[in-house]
Amino acid sequence: MTWFGKTPSPADLAAGDEKAEALLRRTWSTPAGVLAALSTVDHKIIGRRYIATAFVFLMLGGVLALAMRLQLAFPEARFISADRYNQIFTVHGSNMMFLFAVPVMEAMAVYLVPLMVGTRNIAFPRLNAFSYWIFLAGGLLLWTSLALDTAPDVGWFAYVPLAGPQYGPGKRADIWAQMITFTEVSALAVAVEIVVTVFKLRAPGMSLDRIPIFVWSMLVTAFLVIMAMPAIMLASSSLILDRLVGTQFFNPSEGGDALLWQHLFWFFGHPEVYIIFLPAVGMVSAMISTFTQRPTFGYLPLVLAMIATGVLAFGLWVHHMFVAGLPRVGSSFFTASSMAIAIPAGTQIFCWLATLWDGRPIFKTPMLFIIGFLITFVIGGLTGVMVASVPFDTQVHDTYFVVAHFHYVLIGGSVFPLIGAIYYWFPKMTGRMMSERLGRWAFGLIFTGFHLTFFPMHMLGLQGMPRRVYTYPPELPWAGLNLFVSLSAVILAAGFLVFFIDVLRSVRHGPPAGPNPWNASTLEWAMPSPPPPYNFRHIPVVESLEPLWTSGEALPVATGLRLDRRELVVSSVTAGEPEARESSPADSIWPFLAAIATSIMLIASIFSPWAVVWGAIPVAITLTGWFWPKQTPEDES
């Protein structure tokens, strides 16, 4: 295997280099034009697209949140009708979970993981393109339904029988269930790509103990997606069958069970929280290391804590059902397992604190968001311990206390790190820096606005305000806090506005970043910003956990991949030893066409079960086009 020399031959690096680079660029680049843009399989282009789309959904979901706060600012307000309000909170929740939080984390992985493990493209790049188009279609379906006043109104949890055929007439719950199907397909596809990319496409020498923590976090997340999604697939498919075909999975009067839905939904829905949170653990670890200029303390405990979180995530779904009337003994088990998750979470926090303790913090914008994350997430984690207790939960379940708790966990635990991560990786993605001054404003407004908005909700919940109410009577003592919360939400929204303005401005006008503006240690910073289409001119050879700090500019490289074909290094799962060369697919329009065919089939199925039968034909045609065997130069040789 001569093509894996540890040092490039002099001929490689000298005269032929520029010519070789031009050849690589021609092999890997996406040409200009609309058709090419629809056909691209470059993980960086798709990743950026994915992230941008998810942030558009974040903005839209935020507008809905403001609409809800407007309605709740005053008792018995009549700004929004009950029907509209129920649609709005359903779309807000579904949108934030399924169209923003999960996709944006996976999209960050689509962009970053191949760069961090030192390869030229993600595994299954055409599936990656397909998953983006499917995700977009699901999002358009949900938002179109809201614009047409037929959006789902059964909550993001869609409990039966309310979401069933008898009490949820019309097409609203069908739209919800099929939107879930879209996001399931796209999330699962990305999860499979990430697992294979991390296991098989790592750079030579990147053994398991040299995988960046962010990559570990995405690996655990991908496994969570793969194991949690079947439950919600069963649930949403059964719901669609109940609604469209007349099965009775959830109808108690025909032998079905209303609680079956809740078990299936939360067996997915609880791991979902960690699917959103674990990537943030990876982001925080990466950023804390860079902004203290120290390796993150406790690599092994952090990785084990993430795996432990992933395992425990599947053992505590019942804590969403403590008041559903399940036997107390079972509930006690779920109390203990829910509380136990505080141990890996605590381990992560303590490791980060140790890193801060030993490092010299550099207070750039991403670091501010990490501090905001630590403060907020600790509060959210502690209220999580509270709701894990059965007696405590019987009082706060389905009240604003829970609304406060999970916004602390989700915004504090995921969105704060994510915004920090955008500031952190923006220079890599665009080649330009974001504004430090606007970043401080954004952080100050978001952090202040967040706590003023959500902290009082704990009190509202303990004072007896249930969630999912579109109005409340003036004689209850909730009006003052609600008005305060609504005004604070405006501060929070202003913070996000500053952030969005900063992003849009910096894409064109930010100062050029250079390859490694933060002096970070991982492989994605080893190349120009933004990265060339082929990522690495030579595949790097990894000799430590912080290759850029130990090897500096002179990263050892492996050579031998062909320049005129898309080739990747395939390595062994544990040691990261190179095993083979593998060709990576070329651009293709078929994934886009297959996504359109699939979307039409899924949307039409809302109106007739026959759409599945007839719609399968165009899906089969496009998939055939996609997978039709093509002669590659490799086969010839």
Added chain:
Amino acid sequence: MKIAPACVLLLSGCAGAQSALDADGPSALAIENLIFLFLAVCGVAFVLVMGVMTWALVRGRNEPAGRPQTERSMGRVVAGAVVATFLVITFLTAASFYATPSLDRGKADPPTILVRGQQWWWQFSYLDADPAKTFQTANELHIPVGTDVRLRLEASDVIHSFWVPNLTGKQDLVPGRENVLTLNAAKPGVYRGQCAEFCGLQHSHMALLVIAEEPADYARWLDVQRGLATAPTDGEAAAGKLVFMSKPCAACHTIRGTEAVGTTGPDLTHIGSRSTIGAGLLDNTRGSISAWIADPQTLKPGNNMPLVPVTSEELRQLSAYMKGLQ
């Protein structure tokens, strides 16, 4: 006759106290103590973690390069913190288990009331071995003070959740299942509660009142409720009864002692004695009864009461009749 004004009086005295931190029953009190324990322990934990974080940030800023800390010493501190977390969590779990039995009080055989959640009102059936003594009422639950009252919780359409935070934690009403909940009020009063599980369009307007009375008052109330509807005495109310029976009203509502035996809507036998109508929507006055009948869909959009066309004369008569059903 005297109950309604008394309720209104009590209600105004208790208004705004639908709160888990204003416990008036042994179960709610046990939970309240647990809440304060958790808040205290978690508050201390938060302050400690934030203290260490602030110290680390300030320290790192001032510290010159070349640090005395070693991986090993930090590892010991982190391990210690993890062990401390484990101990605190174990303690809180134990405290939680200790408080759990307070939710399931009342192993004896207390008076049993069947609670049925409906979109969007509450039906209470006071069960009795003697069927003649069994009766139904709506949205207002009377219980004797200082006694465990067993509630059997059922739902006929979607999932609801019975929650009166001053008395105890909530419990869902799930179609196809029967859950139980024990209420115990330590002192007389009117306690507000409302549905806590999203149950559709008017989930926000599904409130209830629990009226806890001294046993003697409760017994008097039971006697009144078991009785049939009083026949209207004045002409306007008598005319109202005729309107009620001739319009579709009787198809959905029951008024015991008359030919009205509908079961879709609330039992109206003693509606005049309740303090609110529409599941806590409006105070029970002749004016609000008229407004409700005249236009139920604007007051509570989507509820199951249809608009029955009546003249303003009939409206006056109906409200007189309703209010007279004490």
